[in-house]
Amino acid sequence: MRLFLKRLGKRELATSFVFVLFIILFILPFVTIGMKSVSEGWRWPALFPNELSLDAWRSIMKDPSLIESIVTTFKIALLVVILNILLAIPAARALSHYTFKGKSIIEGLLLSPILIPGILLAMGLQFTMIQFDLADKMIGVVIVHLIPTLPYAIRVMRAGYERMGSSLNEQAAVLGAGPLTRFLTVALPLLLPSIRSLMLLTFVISLGQYALTAIIGGGTVITLPLLYYPYFSSSNEAVIAGFSILFALLPLLFIGLVEVMLRLVIRAVNRV
Amino acid sequence: MNGRIGLLSNKWKLRLYLLPAIAVTLLLVGHGMWSAVAQSFQTIDGEWTIATYAELFSNHAFFHSLKLTFRVAVLSTLLSLVIGLVMTRMLYELFKDSTLKILVWIPMLIPHFVAGYLVFLFFSQSGLFSSLLYQVGVLESRGNFPVLVQEKFGLGIILTYIWKEVPFVILMLLPVYYEIDHRYSEVVRTLGGSKWDVFKTVELPWILPILIETAVILLAFVASAFEIPYLLGVTRPEMLPVRAYEWFYDGDWSKRPLAFSAMLLPGVLALLLATFSIGAVQKHRLRMIKGRNR
Numbered sequence: 244m245r246l247f248l249k250r251l252g253k254r255e256l257a258t259s260f261v262f263v264l265f266i267i268l269f270i271l272p273f274v275t276i277g278m279k280s281v282s283e284g285w286r287w288p289a290l291f292p293n294e295l296s297l298d299a300w301r302s303i304m305k306d307p308s309l310i311e312s313i314v315t316t317f318k319i320a321l322l323v324v325i326l327n328i329l330l331a332i333p334a335a336r337a338l339s340h341y342t343f344k345g346k347s348i349i350e351g352l353l354l355s356p357i358l359i360p361g362i363l364l365a366m367g368l369q370f371t372m373i374q375f376d377l378a379d380k381m382i383g384v385v386i387v388h389l390i391p392t393l394p395y396a397i398r399v400m401r402a403g404y405e406r407m408g409s410s411l412n413e414q415a416a417v418l419g420a421g422p423l424t425r426f427l428t429v430a431l432p433l434l435l436p437s438i439r440s441l442m443l444l445t446f447v448i449s450l451g452q453y454a455l456t457a458i459i460g461g462g463t464v465i466t467l468p469l470l471y472y473p474y475f476s477s478s479n480e481a482v483i484a485g486f487s488i489l490f491a492l493l494p495l496l497f498i499g500l501v502e503v504m505l506r507l508v509i510r511a512v513n514r515v
Numbered sequence: 516m517n518g519r520i521g522l523l524s525n526k527w528k529l530r531l532y533l534l535p536a537i538a539v540t541l542l543l544v545g546h547g548m549w550s551a552v553a554q555s556f557q558t559i560d561g562e563w564t565i566a567t568y569a570e571l572f573s574n575h576a577f578f579h580s581l582k583l584t585f586r587v588a589v590l591s592t593l594l595s596l597v598i599g600l601v602m603t604r605m606l607y608e609l610f611k612d613s614t615l616k617i618l619v620w621i622p623m624l625i626p627h628f629v630a631g632y633l634v635f636l637f638f639s640q641s642g643l644f645s646s647l648l649y650q651v652g653v654l655e656s657r658g659n660f661p662v663l664v665q666e667k668f669g670l671g672i673i674l675t676y677i678w679k680e681v682p683f684v685i686l687m688l689l690p691v692y693y694e695i696d697h698r699y700s701e702v703v704r705t706l707g708g709s710k711w712d713v714f715k716t717v718e719l720p721w722i723l724p725i726l727i728e729t730a731v732i733l734l735a736f737v738a739s740a741f742e743i744p745y746l747l748g749v750t751r752p753e754m755l756p757v758r759a760y761e762w763f764y765d766g767d768w769s770k771r772p773l774a775f776s777a778m779l780l781p782g783v784l785a786l787l788l789a790t791f792s793i794g795a796v797q798k799h800r801l802r803m804i805k806g807r808n809r
Contacts, residue, residue, distance in 0.1 A: 261605050262615070268678070269621045272633045275643065279636070287641040287657055288649040334536035337529050347797070351790075353536060355544050357732055358785045360739030362756050363778035364543060366763055367551030390543050397536060402690065444623070451626030454741035454760060468742070471628065475746060484636075487629045494624045 273491065279484035299481030303489075308465060315381065316466040317493070319456075320449040322385045327396040327445045328438065330389075335400030340409055357394045364390055365458040372459055379461040387459045388452055392445040399444060403437025427512050435505065439498075446497050450490065467493075548782075555775035559768055567772040577777060579752035584781065587669040587744075587754065588737040591676035592730055598677065599684025600726070604718075606685075607692040616689075622682045627675070631746045634675045638663045664747055671747040672754070676737055687729045688722060695721045724796040731792055735785040739778070755781060 279285060280299050282292030303309060338350065356364070365387050369378060377383035407430065415425045431438075453468040460466070467490065474483055556563055571577055610616045622630065637643050645660040654660055664671035699717040708716070744754035753761075755777060762774035 257605055258609050261602060262609070265618050269618055269682075272637070273621075275636065276633070288646040290643070290646050290650055330536045330539060333532035337532035341525065341529050343529060349533065349537065351793070352544075353540055354789075355786070356540060358735045358789050359544060359548060359782045360735075360756065360778050360785075362739060362741055362759060363551050363775065363782050364547030366759075366774060366778070367547040367549070367554065368543065370554075371546065371550060386543070389539060390547075393536065393540065443620075447624055447626065451628065451742065453628065453745070454756070458763070468626065468628065472746070475628075475632065483632060487632055490626050490629045491624060 273488075276484045276487050280481055280488055282481055285480070299479065299485045302479075302482060303485045306470075308470065312465045312467050312470055313489075313493070315464060316450060316468075317497075319381055319385050319388065319464075319466060320446045320493075320497070322381075323388045323392055323449040324442050324445050326385065326389060327392050327441060330393060331396035331400045331441065332434075334397050335404050338397070339401050339404035353397055354394050356390045361390045362454050362458070365455045369458055378459055379463040381460075381464055383459045384456050384464050384466075387455045388449045390455065391452065392448050395444055395448065396441050399437050399441045400434070403434045406437075407433045431512070432509070439501070439505075442501055443494060443498060447494050450493060551775045551779060555772050555779055557772060559771070567776050571773060571776050574773075576752065577758070580755045580758045580777075581780070583667075583669055583752050584738050584755040587672050587676075588734050591673045591680065591737050592733040594673070595677050595680035595684055595733060596726065596730060599681045599688065600722075602681065603685050603688040603692055604714075607689060610689060611693070619682045619685050622679055623686070625679075626742075627679055627740065628742045628746050630679045631671075631675045631743045634671050634678070635664050635747065638671060638674065639665075665749055667749055667752065669744075669748070669754070672743050675743050675747065676733075680733055683733075684729055687725055691722050691725050692718075727792050727796050731785070731789045734788065735781075738781045738785065 278292060281295050281297060283294040283296040283298060285292035334353065338346070338353075368387060372378035372383045372387075377386065411429050411433070412425055415429045420428070451468065452466075453472065456464060456466050456469060460469075462469075467486075471483075471486055471490075474486055477483075555567055556565065558564055558566070610619075635642065639645070640657050640660045640662060642660075642664075645654065645657050648654040648660065649657070663674070695718060697717075700713045703713045703716055739756055741756040741760055744757050745760075748754055748757060759774040759778045762770040762777065765771075
């Protein structure tokens, strides 16, 4: 062991220390929650559960409002992601490839939704949403979820466009590729990592909204977070743990779906 | 790309690209903000008045909430930045071409309130650390474990934000660290500079703009987020967003203007802060670009 430590330089030692710290901080908590969700009567001061049971998962799955809320949550998040892609890609392209008058004002405007409290905007919008019959509906919740997501989406896509540069695109244009072919064969493949980050980020942000959903959804649009809070104040810890696991699984499920779809799209594009 | 490629001139293409995002933002932010300001100055019957602000500023609960919100926002932002910066410096080479970067993404996958539950699970009086200390023999009963979660200072809230935001800081800083020309660091070192000199003269000028941007985003986020304080805060003093939410949903509709005015204050503060700091950074950036060209 000492020989091993000696052979490692100071830098490697520091790196591996931080690496272990990462695992302790970011992975161990989930192992613990996972254990908690299948434990029974794991109370202070026990360090490990003395009995395992699937009761918590059974009672979660028995809750009829749960399945419904998962579907609602997923639908809302999916729409939020799609809208973000449609809005952010062209805006990011404009911001990264062009200089124009008033650019910094427009940049500031597009960033402003993360600086102004979302809860204030949602409260302000509630009355208008009611007038236009969007309140208490999924579509209203989707719209209000754009507040915390769109600035991040534009930022991520902009970084992607800046990394890509414009030379490849120009070359394709010189060789006679039309705008659509250029986008599908040059920009899209190079932007894929950014699009993945965008999808993941906006999905997770939408998944984590309680206040905005509650204000605009008015208690008729029930997403997963709205069920989580009442469970948290109940005392069944295994059920809360199971719920938390669900929250971690949903983005993973979403990434899986997206990966499969992206592969299909890429294959289709390559055939063209 | 100068000149014309494709059907539309660049000027029109630009407008077409930006229009949807700008329209949506204006509708949400512009209209939301206007409506919030208007409702903060109106009574329930639609009469214009500044009585709400007078009531707010004579409200002790409001000032306690404001103080708590300010403390939590500043502490969690500063600590996240420092920890994130140190970790980025140690790890950027390791992350360069490796799949380990996924580790940083893990906390990003978790909604904030689940992170709050994690902090509760580990740090509450009947949590796992308390159990561990009891098993080791340090604690006699769980009452001896310090109250870290759901207390007045907001420690649990700060801890949660640090856990969630450090990865965000790392992900913001990593690309900049790859951009830094590390030959400059070698120059400083050959000239006898210490590690701190390297950081101060080479790295800081590069990362300062992104550091400030990150700080503004985090400050604004923590000061206005509802989810974690609702889960881990105490009933009094509660953080501003919780206070505002409760005023908004109070059975008594006359409290609604209070909810608007209470949240407008941090909103305006965040906007001013952002305008000033980004303006200052812009100057700094220009100087850097000029310096590079010389």
